[in-house]
Amino acid sequence: MAQPTDSEFVTIVxxxxxxxxxxxxxxxVSETLRIPLSxxxxxxxxDGKFVLKDFSGVIVEKICEYxxxxxxxxxxxxxxxxxxPPELCLELLMAADFLNT
Amino acid sequence: xxxxxxLTDYLASxxxxxxxxxxxxxxxxxxxxxxxxxxxxxxxxxxxxxxSPSVLESPEDPVKKRKRQQAIAxxxxxxxxxxxxxxxxxxxxxxxxxxxxxxKIHEEKNRPQPGQLANCEICDKRFTVTPYSKAxxxxxxxxxxxxxKQKADEKKPPAKKRxxxxxxxxxxxxxxxxxxxxxxxxxxxxxxxxVADYIHDIEDFGDLPPSLLLRLGQILSRRRAxxxxxxxxxxxxxxxxxxxxxxxxxxxxxxxxxxxxxxRLTRVNLRFTTPMKDQIFHYMMExxxxxxxxxxxxxNLVTDACWRQLFIKLGHRFLSVKLWNLDSxxxxxxxxxxxxxxxxxxxxxxxxxxxxxxxxxxxxxxxxSLQHLSLRFLDETETKTEPLLQIMSSIGPQLETLSLEEFQxxxxxxxxxxxxxxxxxxxxxxxxxxxxxxKGLAAFFTGWSNPALTYVDLxxxxxxxxxxxxxxxxxIGLASEGFVALMEHSGSKVQHLNIASCRHVSYKAFxxxxxxxxxxxxxxxxxxxxxTVVDDYLAQCxxxxxxxxxxxxxxxCFKIRDVHIPREVALIGTxxxxxxxxxxxxxxxx
Numbered sequence: 001m002a003q004p005t006d007s008e009f010v011t012i013v014x015x016x017x018x019x020x021x022x023x024x025x026x027x028x029v030s031e032t033l034r035i036p037l038s039x040x041x042x043x044x045x046x047d048g049k050f051v052l053k054d055f056s057g058v059i060v061e062k063i064c065e066y067x068x069x070x071x072x073x074x075x076x077x078x079x080x081x082x083x084x085p086p087e088l089c090l091e092l093l094m095a096a097d098f099l100n101t
Numbered sequence: 102x103x104x105x106x107x108l109t110d111y112l113a114s115x116x117x118x119x120x121x122x123x124x125x126x127x128x129x130x131x132x133x134x135x136x137x138x139x140x141x142x143x144x145x146x147x148x149x150x151x152x153s154p155s156v157l158e159s160p161e162d163p164v165k166k167r168k169r170q171q172a173i174a175x176x177x178x179x180x181x182x183x184x185x186x187x188x189x190x191x192x193x194x195x196x197x198x199x200x201x202x203x204x205k206i207h208e209e210k211n212r213p214q215p216g217q218l219a220n221c222e223i224c225d226k227r228f229t230v231t232p233y234s235k236a237x238x239x240x241x242x243x244x245x246x247x248x249x250k251q252k253a254d255e256k257k258p259p260a261k262k263r264x265x266x267x268x269x270x271x272x273x274x275x276x277x278x279x280x281x282x283x284x285x286x287x288x289x290x291x292x293x294x295x296v297a298d299y300i301h302d303i304e305d306f307g308d309l310p311p312s313l314l315l316r317l318g319q320i321l322s323r324r325r326a327x328x329x330x331x332x333x334x335x336x337x338x339x340x341x342x343x344x345x346x347x348x349x350x351x352x353x354x355x356x357x358x359x360x361x362x363x364x365r366l367t368r369v370n371l372r373f374t375t376p377m378k379d380q381i382f383h384y385m386m387e388x389x390x391x392x393x394x395x396x397x398x399x400x401n402l403v404t405d406a407c408w409r410q411l412f413i414k415l416g417h418r419f420l421s422v423k424l425w426n427l428d429s430x431x432x433x434x435x436x437x438x439x440x441x442x443x444x445x446x447x448x449x450x451x452x453x454x455x456x457x458x459x460x461x462x463x464x465x466x467x468x469x470s471l472q473h474l475s476l477r478f479l480d481e482t483e484t485k486t487e488p489l490l491q492i493m494s495s496i497g498p499q500l501e502t503l504s505l506e507e508f509q510x511x512x513x514x515x516x517x518x519x520x521x522x523x524x525x526x527x528x529x530x531x532x533x534x535x536x537x538x539x540k541g542l543a544a545f546f547t548g549w550s551n552p553a554l555t556y557v558d559l560x561x562x563x564x565x566x567x568x569x570x571x572x573x574x575x576x577i578g579l580a581s582e583g584f585v586a587l588m589e590h591s592g593s594k595v596q597h598l599n600i601a602s603c604r605h606v607s608y609k610a611f612x613x614x615x616x617x618x619x620x621x622x623x624x625x626x627x628x629x630x631x632x633t634v635v636d637d638y639l640a641q642c643x644x645x646x647x648x649x650x651x652x653x654x655x656x657x658c659f660k661i662r663d664v665h666i667p668r669e670v671a672l673i674g675t676x677x678x679x680x681x682x683x684x685x686x687x688x689x690x691x
Contacts, residue, residue: 069285070284076284078275079284079285081291082288082291086298086299089296090292090296090306092288093292094307096289096291097289097310101287
């Protein structure tokens with residue numbers, strides 16, 4: 001079932017099937033997400049759904065948390081860094097590199 | 102006094118930092134000291150008599166009441182009372198307030214001393230007063246249990262009130278780290294920092310890409326956390342390059358480990374390599390390693406003989422050699438061997454090498470592949486213009502970057518030669534010179550057939566004469582004419598421009614360069630420190646003309662007081678200025 005591509009929300013899916021629905025604008029912080037999601041030439045753009053194949057639900061949850069955190073604080077000054085559990089930081093680092101954020 | 106110093110000593114010797122306890126104790130003790138004449142008059146004054154204000158208000162026998170009134174009358178005549186009264190504003194001086202104040206002083210004076218018994222102000226329990234007893238909300242003392250509760254209550258609201266301004270130090274530190282003061286950091290940077298925080302708990306990086314390894318290496322080096330233990334994380338047999346910016350904590354064996362576990366290395370970039378010795382170079386030579394890029398900072402234990410051997414054995418493969426801070430080895434002869442044995446060198450950087458001087462310069466002319474040249478001698482080394490002219494006329498046409506720092510006495514002839522011979526330069530750094538003239542620099546940039554430069558660093562081209570701060574009539578160094586000519590020539594492409602300490606660029610020249618309608622579309626970094634003429638108006642002009650600007654450095658531009666800066670710009674070096682970023686005003690607190 002194809003959703004309209006201009007929906008206000010997009011779905012980010014983890015490797016193990018967890019789905020996270022976040023505002024489209026937050027996802028667009030990441031080039032890797034923005035390009036496919038904003039074009040109807042890609043299945044992601046048509047479905048409004050992006051599958052992060054290499055990352056588990058825990059990591060994808062953290063990514064989505066960051067995307068929202070980033071959106072929330074984008075106009076503020078002296079924003080503290082988001083808290084990242086040390087055990088996730090290496091995997092999250094790889095994810096951040098992949099997402100280019 | 103005895104007791105007080107004994108207590109202080111005791112606290113100090115046990116390293117107890119209990120300012121609160123000490124203050125309470127001091128105050129009570131001081132009051133007890135002021136009291137003796139009174140206690141002499143009332144030798145049998147039992148502590149419970151004044152255990153709390155509520156008790157004082159209750160009916161009591163006339164003798165006690167009279168005594169109390171006497172005491173209060175006495176207090177009213179005392180110096181302490183006058184002082185306290187003076188501390189309140191002089192608005193009121195009626196009888197009632199006087200009475201109240203006197204009563205308060207009386208209560209404080211009658212507070213029990215350590216060792217005596219008292220009743221707790223809150224739970225009314227009887228307890229022994231100690232120096233640690235806390236004062237309750239109404240001035241009486243509290244028992245141990247209530248003190249604890251009170252303390253817990255006090256701890257709860259530690260939320261520090263942040264001043265409305267921003268801390269200058271933290272702010273400047275962030276700016277220098279390249280963080281613009283709004284929005285969040287990228288997830289990547291946040292994660293890298295976190296990884297660096299927990300580096301000692303990490304056993305393996307997994308398959309991190311080289312670009313991230315490089316960034317992690319930089320952050321760990323900056324935190325001085327590169328040790329034998331963390332080095333292992335960076336050793337990847339399949340990778341061909343290693344970059345470590347702080348090797349000061351590595352031992353000689355660690356260098357062996359690097360070379361042994363990364364046999365395919367072609368790029369070795371190690372800084373602060375004090376323990377590197379001849380044997381490391383011998384190892385490279387024995388294995389005939391395919392090193393192409395050798396960047397070493399401070400390998401001072403390597404001997405001249407070993408350097409020469411290295412160049413003879415491996416020099417033919419070298420594409421770039423960058424060396425910093427060598428004081429006990431590497432002389433002109435070694436340099437000569439290098440030029441002879443490394444004919445394919447494309448990049449050469451020699452900075453702060455103590456034993457080389459003008460004599461080695463002519464060798465550079467023989468490097469027919471050289472594209473990038475960077476030289477800086479020690480400041481006491483005598484420099485001459487002629488060898489530089491020779492370099493320019495022989496290899497000038499192929500040079501893409503040129504950096505000549507601190508050639509104090511190089512004169513306009515050098516500029517003329519660069520003008521005549523260089524056609525492919527993209528980066529030019531000529532700094533710390535007090536011989537070039539403004540006319541020479543203007544002529545240099547006017548009609549130069551070299552395309553526009555992207556990186557220009559001309560900092561500290563100025564006359565240095567303490568007795569004549571305005572400089573001579575004919576300006577020396579980069580002044581108005583030169584600056585205008587520079588921007589005419591390179592304005593369209595320049596990304597990085599440093600004209601710090603070029604003090605004689607006039608207000609008019611800045612106005613002309615950053616006039617309305619002029620656009621420098623690529624300029625990202627601009628350093629105009631010590632250009633004291635720049636004021637708020639010129640700063641706004643700069644922001645208008647440089648849409649891509651990311652950093653503006655303005656140390657000692659004291660006329661910048663109140664500026665509105667675009668979002669992406671980090672303004673570095675202001676003192677006490679009011680900075681507005683998209684409507685958010687930040688006033689620096691110093």
